[in-house]
Amino acid sequence: MESRLDQLRGSGRAKRHNARTIAALTGNPGCNRRAVLDAAGIDKQRLAEHIGFPGSFGQSRFALSRGNAFEAMLKADDCAVLREVLAADAALDYQDLAADTLSDRHEQTVKTLADARSALIDHPLLTLDVAGQTVYLEPDLIAYAHHGRLQVVEIKSFAIVDGQADSAKVSAAAVQAAVYVLALRDLLERLGQDPSTVSHEVVLVCPADFSFSPTAVVLDVRKQLSTLRRQLSRLASVTDLIDALPAGLTFDLALDPEELVTALGHVAARYAPECLSACELSVYCRNEASGSTAALGRTVREALGGIDSVDEVLALADGSREPAEDQAEAAAMLRAALRLRTEALS
Numbered sequence: 001m002e003s004r005l006d007q008l009r010g011s012g013r014a015k016r017h018n019a020r021t022i023a024a025l026t027g028n029p030g031c032n033r034r035a036v037l038d039a040a041g042i043d044k045q046r047l048a049e050h051i052g053f054p055g056s057f058g059q060s061r062f063a064l065s066r067g068n069a070f071e072a073m074l075k076a077d078d079c080a081v082l083r084e085v086l087a088a089d090a091a092l093d094y095q096d097l098a099a100d101t102l103s104d105r106h107e108q109t110v111k112t113l114a115d116a117r118s119a120l121i122d123h124p125l126l127t128l129d130v131a132g133q134t135v136y137l138e139p140d141l142i143a144y145a146h147h148g149r150l151q152v153v154e155i156k157s158f159a160i161v162d163g164q165a166d167s168a169k170v171s172a173a174a175v176q177a178a179v180y181v182l183a184l185r186d187l188l189e190r191l192g193q194d195p196s197t198v199s200h201e202v203v204l205v206c207p208a209d210f211s212f213s214p215t216a217v218v219l220d221v222r223k224q225l226s227t228l229r230r231q232l233s234r235l236a237s238v239t240d241l242i243d244a245l246p247a248g249l250t251f252d253l254a255l256d257p258e259e260l261v262t263a264l265g266h267v268a269a270r271y272a273p274e275c276l277s278a279c280e281l282s283v284y285c286r287n288e289a290s291g292s293t294a295a296l297g298r299t300v301r302e303a304l305g306g307i308d309s310v311d312e313v314l315a316l317a318d319g320s321r322e323p324a325e326d327q328a329e330a331a332a333m334l335r336a337a338l339r340l341r342t343e344a345l346s
Contacts, residue, residue: 004242005040010252014041017135022128023175026227027278029234031270032241034279039238041133042251044280051257051264053284055276067157070207071140074155074214079120079141085205085216086143086153092119102136113184114191119144126183130232139180143203150188152180152202160206160215168277170204170219177202178224182232200225241267272298304330 017038028034037044048054074082078094095112099105105125112121121142128135141153154177158169181202185195200222208215251263264284271289273296275282289295293304293313306326307313315321316331317338323331 007248007250008036008040008242008245009042010250010254012043012046012253014133015043016041017130017133019137019139019176019179022130022135022179022228022232023172024278025231026175026224028270028272028275029227029231031275031279033264033267033269033281033285035234035238036241036245036267037251037281038130039242040251043253046253047251047260048281048284050253051260051284053281053287055280055283063157067155070157070212070214071155073212074205075122075141079122081214082141082153082205083120085214086203088119088143092144094120094122096122097125098123106136110187110191113142113150113187114193126180126187128179128183128186137180137183139177142184148197150184150198152177152184152198153205154180154202155205158206159208159210160217161209165206173204174202174219174221175224175228177204177219178221178228181221182225182228271295272301274298303333306330 021038025034025038034044037047045055074085079088082088083090097105097108097112099108102125105123106127109121109124109126112124124139124142126137126139128137139152140155143151143153154173156169156173158166181198181200184198188197189195201218201220203216204219205214205216207213245266249263249266251260253260255263269285269288271282271285271294273286275285279285286295291310292308293301293310294308296310304313306324307316307330312321313334316323316327317334319335
């Protein structure tokens with residue numbers, strides 16, 4: 001299997017997952033193309049640029065600078081401000097696990113969690129198995145709180161104004177924190193400890209009302225954990241998808257763009273407009289899906305199940321095409337919608 005993944009990737013180095021990319025897997029779990037490309041560690045951003053469909057991803061320099069400054073302020077003086085926000089006992093220990101190498105940091109994280117003595121663990125390094133790859137994950141903080149239970153603390157620079165924040169950003173933060181909870185529980189299980197010691201409630205710390213004054217909210221990530229487990233399980237069985245691909249197929253970036261586009265055509269995508277904010281290859285997939293019901297969103301695609309083309313939808317609506325047996329219900333809905341639209345416009 002490893003040699004087949006190497007062949008799919010070609011001459012490029014494997015791109016490692018992180019918490020953001022794992023979280024993004026939950027956004028479109030039915031996409032075979034993403035499952036295969038991620039399992040092989042293919043750099044989708046470089047791939048998209050090479051075939052002429054670059055996307056715009058990542059935070060601006062201003063947002064990164066603001067986020068770093070906010071986190072540094074919280075963690076100054078052994079996390080004095082953060083302790084106040086978390087209502088943590090000032091007498092409890094603070095331990096910074098910053099080390100020179102990934103392996104050193106991971107070893108220190110394992111040792112610290114096995115001893116279970118620190119109140120606040122800064123710069124921890126966790127691991128998670130994703131499609132046979134060991135992925136290193138870096139939570140902002142792990143806190144011993146609430147009667148000895150471990151909590152993940154996620155620090156974000158977007159503002160919470162009058163108790164409200166951007167729902168998409170909060171949702172993304174919740175999924176990312178759920179990745180850390182999953183990795184923590186996996187580590188405790190390997191240590192022979194009770195994984196339920198890791199709370200399903202995570203703490204999100206953000207600026208309040210556009211200031212640098214921090215505020216904390218608690219998020220329940222049980223739903224996100226369930227979704228993550230299903231998708232990681234699906235990635236683990238990506239072998240079946242890869243075995244069905246043509247022998248010799250590769251997505252090597254040394255190929256001409258036309259050859260790569262042909263190769264991508266062998267792996268089915270499941271495009272939805274939401275992909276534009278979550279997948280580096282989404283601009284290409286949107287172009288590929290042009291004229292299909294998928295390009296109009298999941299709600300439309302699911303309501304018109306079995307009707308893939310917009311032209312076919314229009315033909316069924318105006319009666320110029322007779323529906324197949326499995327299209328009868330959708331066709332009746334389309335004809336009714338067209339009648340209502342015509343009446344409204346007249």
